[in-house]
Amino acid sequence: MSVRTKVQTLLDEAGTSFAAEAGITLANKPSPLYRLAVLSVLLSTRIKAGIAVDAARELAQWNTPQKMFDATWQQRVDALGRAHYRRYDESTSTALGEGAELLLDRYHGDLRKLRAKSDGDPEELRKLLMDLPRLGPVGADIFCREAQLVWPELRPYFDGKALSGAKKLGLPTDPDKLADLVEGHDLAKLAAALVRSTLDRNLAAAVR
Structure with a gap:
């Protein structure tokens, strides 16, 4: 499976931002x-x-x-x-x-x-x-990870947990290289999906 195919599979399986899951239409x-x-x-x-x-x-x-x-x-x-x-x-x-x-x-x-x-x-x-x-370092990372959808100066924002997910899936762990794999409006979705892959073994296995 190519890296781009792997990323698309990840987005298809888990690419809902945490804000969207909470019913927040971010703007x-x-x-x-x-x-x-x-x-x-x-x-x-x-x-x-x-x-x-x-x-x-x-x-x-x-x-x-x-x-x-x-x-x-x-x-x-x-x-x-x-x-x-x-x-x-x-x-x-x-x-x-x-x-x-x-x-x-x-x-x-x-x-x-x-x-x-x-x-x-x-x-x-x-x-x-x-x-x-x-709202400590973890909470600030969560906010910035999601807010990059509407605040472009934050892009690309992949915190430690998202990068850990990337490593687990065999994806680039350099934020700029990860960002090159998706369009700018999908960065927050990718970051959320990567975090979910650290929390869900079945998701990680399915994507790998």
Whole structure:
């Protein structure tokens, strides 16, 4: 199987971004970008990705920092509980409330202003994201991996987990060489599929 055929098989089998799986139609607009930040917080804990995605769907009713801030701590806990995100529900509810307040204070609730502050520097953008409570290096990588769909200055963004998947599948582990295998609008899908290949042995075996 050629490398390009292998990549196409991978995209066909697992090329849905985590944002799309959570019901987020990603665009360079405040609400979907905020929902991606929430999803990134949820995915960065030691919990199954499917549960984190379900939790993001439950929290979708609070799709702006203002709405998340206005929700009560208990309302957020209950929403997380409905998705079985119970191990971290209380601390995550607190973090989401504090994160919403930070975004309102610094960026008027608009992550595009955070992007502007980074002035096109992906590493600076990543550092600014990590000011959000519970959004550490892993969460910042998740956000950037997905946001490269709408923020081209991040491309190509393949974090350590995605590159680990590439190695597992016998694909290039150099980000630029990986990027050459797909169109720019498919980079986020490829990154997500590579991450899934690290989590799913059957998927990796099928692609290999």
